[in-house]
Amino acid sequence: MAKEKKGVRLEHISKIYQDPKTHKDFYAVHDTSLEIEPGSFVTLLGPSGCGKTTTLRMIAGFESPDEGEIYLGGEPINALTPNKRDTAMVFQSYALLPHYNIFDNVAYGLKLRKLDKETIRTKVMDILKLVGLEGMEARMTNQLSGGQQQRVALARALVLEPGVLLFDEPLSNLDAKLRVSMRTEIRRIQQEAGITAVYVTHDQSEAMALSDKIIIMEKGVVSQMGSPQEIYYHPKNEFVADFIGDANFLKGRMSRHEGGDGIVSIGGTEVRVAAAEGVADGADTTVVLRPESTVLADKGYFPVKVVVSSFMGAYQLYHVMLGETKLIIHEYNPKGKKIYAMGDTAYIGFEPGNAHCI
Amino acid sequence: MATAQGAALDRKKLMADPIMVTTIVVLITFLTLFILYPLAILLIDSLYGDGNGLSLSVFKRVLAMPTFTRAIGNTLKIGFVVGILSTLIGLLFAYVEVYVKMNRFAGGLFKLVSMLPVVSPPFVLSLSMIMLFGRSGLITRFLLGIYDNNVYGYWGIVIVQTLTFFPVCYMMLKGLLKNIDPSLEEAARDMGASRWKVFTDVTFPLMLPGLGNAFLVTFIESIADFANPMIIGGSYDTLATTIYLQITGAMDKVGAAAMAVVLLCITLAMFAVQKFYLESKTAATLTGKASRARMLIEDKSVTIPLTILCSLGALFVIVMYICVPIGALFPTWGYKFTPLTFKWFGQVFSKYKGLKAFRDSFVLSLIASPITALLSMIISYLVVKRKFKAKGFIEAVSMLAMAVPGTVLGVGYIRGFSGGLFRTGFLQGLYGTGAILIIVFVVRSLPTGTRSGISALRQIDKSIEESAYDMGADSFKVFMTVTLPLIKDSFLSGLVTAFVRSITAISAIILLVTPSYLLITVQINEFAEKGAFSIACAFATILILITYGSVLLMNLVMKFFGTSRKIKEDE
Known part of the structure; x- marks a missing residue:
């Protein structure tokens, strides 16, 4: 036209x-x-x-x-x-x-x-x-x-x-x-x-x-x-991560790269992140995790305390504290899954492909 | 930082719009020539007028005249008293209207009172004051048997001006009170305050800047008033009348110029306080619109006395106005009341060239009003919707005109145009013509029109005009197809206001009119001066009929053709 x-x-x-x-x-x-x-x-x-x-x-x-x-x-x-x-x-x-x-x-x-x-x-x-x-x-x-x-x-x-x-x-x-x-x-x-x-x-x-x-x-x-x-x-x-959708940020240091993945040390624990090309070894970095890519389980990278647990219909919403840092987790399709209550302790984890470093 | 490119581009875009540029240039020329220049020439006159170069000797000379110094004192005293009285009475009326449950009759009276001063020539109340309370006054002599009551002088002016100006305060304060959120007062009531306490602790402090504003506006109006002191002042001279006499009696134009500068300084100072200090304060205290309707006071012990008091006041004012047409019907005012006769009206036309007077006034005002209305809409549009360098100048000068008393403008025109521009002879042909009278009419009504245009335009979302501009219309097209239709009501009322103001104007005009033009107001003034009240009343009655008729006509036109009303209704 x-x-x-x-x-x-x-x-x-x-x-x-x-x-x-x-x-x-x-x-x-x-x-x-x-x-x-x-x-x-x-x-x-x-x-x-x-x-x-x-x-x-x-x-x-x-x-x-x-x-x-x-x-x-x-x-x-x-x-x-x-x-x-x-x-x-x-x-x-x-x-x-x-x-x-x-x-x-x-x-x-x-x-x-x-x-x-x-x-x-x-x-x-x-x-x-x-x-x-x-x-x-x-x-x-x-x-x-x-x-x-x-x-x-x-x-x-x-x-x-x-x-x-x-x-x-x-x-x-x-x-x-x-x-x-x-x-x-x-x-x-x-x-x-x-x-x-x-x-x-x-x-x-x-x-x-x-x-x-x-x-x-x-x-x-x-x-x-x-x-x-x-x-x-x-x-x-x-800024971008936070503005587009919700995002969790984990501060750490890039230890080394392994086969395209980055190994980031966060408070002593090493985590594997797929997208980490731009960050040099030894540099400070932040791992970005979307709430729906973050998993709450009995085992994982870091222990956290659950402070909010709400049923939202499509997903279970958690706010958890990792030390002083608040993280948001969306557990989709919660029916039949284990639901953590306020005050529970659990572990968070994620797939390397679902996280990236900035 | 490099803002130069943006400014240059804005300028370039403006220049790409020849109609807009021409309009701005014409406007600036008009404002400079007919507002700034006459005022400047007054200052020049009073500083150089005695021919010895720059000196204060003219000021020294006029300040040594006891008549002048007395006039300054008189003017300030009257302005002060009239300002306070008008504000208080206006407040009472506004409070009763907004807060008290009134019956419809009282409401109608209020509406009439607020409209009468608008459609009346300025000296109508002086006339009726003399006819009701003067030596052969209907009330003083025939009802009370007082034979030598003297209404001329200080009290005469104070009463007449108060009655003339309090409706303006009433309208201003009414708007103000309506904007006070009732929940503020309800909160105070709820916390245990009595009605009186609510008024003194909440309502009154909230409207204090507004009261100050009303006082100053009246003060300025009072000291600029020429017609009332002229007719009812007697030997009690104010600045406006002294300046007039200095020109027409003492033929001392340079002295009059210096006096005019003094008067102008007073009004400008008041205007500056009102504009820059009080208006911002009023806006700051009364930001919110009332969230919902107010619970009116229904307590009979409050409503009845207040309604009666105000209705009596209103009735009194209305009687004063009615007195004029009735006066024109009596065979001889003060001596013979029956049978009612039209002989004075007959004489207006047969003996006193009434037809020519009405035609001259009517035609000149009729030419002036569309010019005024259009100019004020253009100024408002430029001020509200556009940005360009000279905007501040246009806004400032058109507002300045509001603070210039008619007498000052009149003297400025005499000094500025009788010998041509800067006495070079250039544009000399203008002086003494109808054109200069029309220009004076335009300049005198421009501020009112501009103010109403500005407030109408502020209500219109800027993006409506931007959208038209974006779709390909140039400034002229935008103004004609979007802006003007949307402020049609404001334009129409501006048209009528300008007409009414022009046809009832006197202060500047009386100094500039030549024998080739007969103006009604000048005629009325002359007959009133001579004591020929019946003829003056007959003239004034016809004038009131004309102005009232044009207001009615405007309301009719607006009812049937006002698009903006239709748009507002459904929202």
Whole structure:
């Protein structure tokens, strides 16, 4: 559907803001370079204040980068105003024009492009069908539910066939159930339309479900980028590991490498970790363990004390103390397994392939 | 850090938008030329006016005039007393409205009282004060038998100004009280405080900055007021009237300029306190919206006396206003009351060129109001929604205009434009024309319109305009297709407010009007001065009818065409 899928490239982009209280300048985004492939779905993920929205707004043209250059489909676009850029944005608050009905909202951008009436009508109807709002075109925006408003916002952006579609936390105003169904919908529509999409969110499960590539940002810089699997299984640092899902961290020292695996000494006990290429022998390291990969048993590497044991339905949730360190364990499919109670002592263990060193 | 690139890009993006750039340039020129320049010329005049280079000799000269020093004292004294009285009465009315269960009749009276001063010419109350309580006053002479009651002077001004300005305080404080979360007071009640204790310990401290605000606003209005002191002041001169007389009587324009600078300094100082100190404090104490409706006081021993007291007060004010049209119907005020006659209305048109006066006032105001409304919406849009370098200037100057008394502006225009710009003859053609009157109307109504536009625009999510911009609309398109339709109500009411303010304006206009233009307010002032009250009342009545009619018309238009209301309703 899109005229031309366009890629986005950011080269050493920085944005400086002034803190309104202290009047000190700070980097909202600092020296960020990234490449978004044409036709891919890329998510900027991070906690609030990490610079993800600022980055998106710089791509849209609402903010001007203080350093660096932004390219859209190979063309530098720094000096272009938002209305001249081949981007379309879906806003967090939907930002529908409240004095127009659905049809006019979707047709607004087309009218500005001076298309003839018939073309506009066809395009608007087609797109409304795509987002599942057939027959609603005469309604006013305040007669729609949140999810429907979101679909209008999406239709309004899609109908312009932009080189890149921008999403600014579009699902955060919806309730949890709708959020899940809408994100499947967004992914379906994006793939059907074959459009490049940049999506900002602070919700990691949304990012995992939607993206070809996730870019994790922290304090204005990119912490890691990669496919959802890469990010989940091989987080580069504690921030990423902790932000994407839950993670346990065990501090130790790399003793040696054995046949591709690393042998890490943690408090005198040696454990085997499969993914340990980047850590040199003798260096300090942290072993990252996902809660569902951590096993609680009568035998294992380390003795722990159970402080929380709750039945969550799909899994048994444990909080255990290893010395002063709290670890989280998800024991899936707990039916028929041994359940430890609060105050019990047990051992934790893990498969070498389920852990990695950072 | 390198913020230069971002700034340069922002500038580049702005420049890519010629309509926007032109608008900004035109606005800056307008504000500079018609607000800043006349004030600057006053300062220059008073520092260089005696021809000996830079000196304070003009100030020394006017300060040596006992009439002037007395006027300063008088003005401050009246401002202070009127400020306090208006705030207190306004507080009483606001408290009763927000806290006490009232019957619908009293509620209607309150609404009427809050609206009357808005649609009335400024000196209506002075007229009725004289006609009710003066030497041949209806109440003093015929009801009480007092034959030589003197309403002219200090008390006359205080009473009339208080009655004129307290509704403004009432409206301000009503908004404030409504924003106090009732649960705060309920918590105090729950902990054992009496109603009175709740008021003194919770409600009153919370609204203290707001009270200060109301006081200062009234204070500024009072010392800037020209019409009332002119009519009812008698020999008790205030700064505004002294400056006027210095020009029209003593023909001392340089002296008047120095006096105007003194008056301006007083209002600016008050305005600065109000703007930068009190407004922020009010916002800080009253952040939250009321979480739910307040339990109204239903205790009869409280509601009945308060309702009666306020209703009587309101009735009194309403009677004062009604007195004007009735006065125009009596054959001779003070001597002969029957049969009622339309002869004064007839004379307005047959003898006193009423038609021309109404046409001139009407046409000039009609031209001024759309300009004002549009300008104030554009300013609000720029201030709230856009960022660019000169924004601070535009915001500051349009707010500054709020603190400039009409008399000061009038003197500034005389000094600034009668000989052309900086007396070079450039733009001299403007002086004495209808255009300069229109400009004065615009400048005088701009701050009110801008303020209401700003508060309307702050309610609109910024991303709505951004989305239109993102879809390909330029600034002009965004403003015309999104912003303006969304603040249609504010625009319409700005239109009518500007019209009403213009057609009832007098303080600046009276200094600038030439014989080729007859303005109603100036006519009313003249007849009132001469003691021809019946004619003045007839003029004023027609004026009130016009203004009230246009307000009604606006309400009708808003009811049928106001889209923003439809949008708000369903939320």
